[in-house]
Amino acid sequence: MTQTDDTAVVERPATVAEAAELLRGTDGPLLFRGAGTKQRWAGRPVDPAVVVDTTGLSGVLSHEPADMTVAVGAGMPLADLQALLAENGQWLALDPATGAAGATVGGLLATGDSGPRRLRYGALRDLVIGVTLVLPDGIVARGGGRVIKNVAGYDLPKLLYGSLGTLGLVAEVVLRLHPVPQASATATVAVPVDRATELALRLRASALEPAAVDWTDADGGTLAVRFEGTPAGVEGRRVAVLDLLGAGAGWSTGEDEDVVWSRLADAERSVGEGTTVAAAGTRPSVTTDVARALEQAGAAAGVRTGLTSRPALGLHTARFDGSPEAVGPAVAAWRERVLALGGSVLLRDRPAAVDAEVDPLGPPPSSVGLLRSLARRLDPSGRCAPGRLGSWLPAPATGEDLARS
């Protein structure tokens, strides 16, 4: 199926072979797209010659409930997969906010997106066990396998985690599954960030094994702590948890609990076209400093900011509302402080004008030479989303071939 999208041709291959044929038979920049929920993360790719829409690759390839594994086409929406797995009391233990907007399994792997329960189950990096990759020259390669435990060959599935479509097309994904927990409950308490950070560290240091610990600055600050397991296991933690969280802590289950988490997910999502969203990662213990730095950066630039954090993981999502000329310096100031704390900041959704004010990626890591070398080997012509990794992986000049032997 072919259609045009502005200047680019949009192709929607229905099989891996078609995808390989498409990549082999075309020239120029490529852009891989699932549901498109994260197309504005990181650097802005140059205008593609071909957009490869993965939603035609959406079938279940194999599902062995008793082995707790599933293989799917990369374009399968996470929500559809979860509905299917639920029939057997299983799920892919991943709960990203973009799931509700139709995020696909392949897109989630390529962007490294995750949700609150990463604390207990890990990220997609920890759940992916196999992958089929299509390189720009049309070569189709499988990495990993179909079993949970496997160390044969290089771990291509995890290499692609967070690759943002810069090495090749993720066409198929094999995943390990978990049983759906029988019971869940969430404790909440209204606390500012310093107290939230302290509580998050105490929860981690305890044997209570929280499944998620999220904090948002909305309404003066709310900390939510989720527990999952057997009914006795969840209820058995209640007293100890409420005692640890202190006065004013509440305990919710069922629909009330769902409301707590959907509010938190809303707070993480971009609210409007004018909002700039940036994600930071740090050691958990510096969460308070990250929040303070954001407040100060916002105040100095006259920009309204908001923060959602996973203080037990060290993951933070900041929102900036203001003119691009003011937001740019606010993000830059925040990044400088986060870098000094040992972390990193990546721009996600934002108005185009913000890019003129602040680098979407920040300074390159010491390993950037290896990244470039890898891209040269897998994508010698630099076709895969050139520009997505900004200056780290410069787009080749027209006609230039980065291949070398």
Next chain:
Amino acid sequence: MTAYTEEYRGLVAQLSGGEVTEAFRREVAALVGEGGLISEPAQLRTYECDGLTGYRVTPALVVLPATTEEVAAVVRLCARDRIPFVARGAGTGLSGGALPVADGIVIGLARMRAVLSVDVADQRAVVQPGVTNAGISAAVARHDLYFAPDPSSQVVCTIGGNVAENSGGAHCLKYGFTTNHVLALTFVTPDGDVVTLGGDAPDQVGPDLRAVVLGSEGTLGIVTEVTVRLLRRPEVVRTLVADFPHPEAAGNAVSDIVAAGIVPAAVEMLDELAIEACEKAVQAGYTLGCPAALVVELDGVAAEVDEEFAQVQEICRRNGTTNLRVADDAQERARIWKGRKAAFAAMGRISPDYFVQDGVIPRTKLGSTLTRIRQMSDEAGLRVANVFHAGDGNLHPLVLYNGAVDGEAERAEHLATAIVELCVEQGGSITGEHGVGSDKACSMTAMFGPDDLTVMARVRAAFDPQGICNPGKVLPTPRLCGERPGPYRPHPLEAAGVIERM
């Protein structure tokens, strides 16, 4: 269809290496001191193999650097002179991953064994590669923290080796492998550059280079510092041993446990021969003559573990267990694990020689695979003891033989290879935790097609274009894998006059 593409052959072609001359030796000595250098032939033979003792190659030189800078400086000399190098930890690997290359050097990381820092609040530690796996947990135990991966060799094996092999252990069903517990690496590239992979944040931007180095078996560079993630010790741990009248009944019990939505910390199975060997070696209290024993361990929050532990016992009874032994305390639990973890070494008690195999099958194929292994064992006239991680389908068949009997070693090796190929036929893997190394490089074609291997060779070439970093491991060398040499093809570098062929 041939197993290799033209591109693959070009990428893995053996280039001529440089020579370890006296001048090179002196340069290395200037970097690491005479104390960091081994060149006496008798001492060099100490390094001729790792835990896979069937292959032996004496290296030209062994270097024992003490710092990241020293490792990088030695690697730079190797890169300059195109001298192959092989990194080595404690040498406990079971796939020949640390097998030296003739005319190459071994870089031993044994002198780098400091725990550099422990961050209790953030539950992580920075350690040098020569620290033992168990040493990490010991260093943080007073904070109620531990390092989760627990290979059976954990008292001896090093974290550097764990990173290279992506080591698992009995508890990886619930907790994952080394790759799930490493946050950052200080990494010396095959050019001798020092870079950081991963970092403070849970994720870095861009492709996960840390993940591809983990489990790369020392073929992409040398890790000189590891930031490990530590876990809080669980509130309670409950362990039992259940005897079953036949392996299928034990396998059904495992399936029922999984179907009940329980994720055990560990589920191990030992068959009659394995039990006999373990009991002779360490007297861990397993029932002699029992056809199949399951070790099941649950850990976590007390209220939950108690509930599920009762359920597991009920499932064992329903599947006809003949004896349930519940560990009442930590000592009893340690005894059960001592028996299990001694299994490989214990084989010496019941057989003069044995091969340790490592293969993975989808767990649901357990019964049929065990039946096939039994048939193959009968046909070959060789005993096979089975020890395995039943929860994740990771089999460790131990093929017993007597090397003094003419031809038995070859028959045993053939049987061991046939078993691992059976695993692939069942939809599994040629290795779950021991690695590919030298041992299974030729079996990679059973699992991966020509294009899969080509892409892996591209990845390798991206890190190590000269092919000097642990060459001959992981990726098959066509001429060593039963393939007759084809027509001569010049390597691109050769054509360009940069190199010459050996």
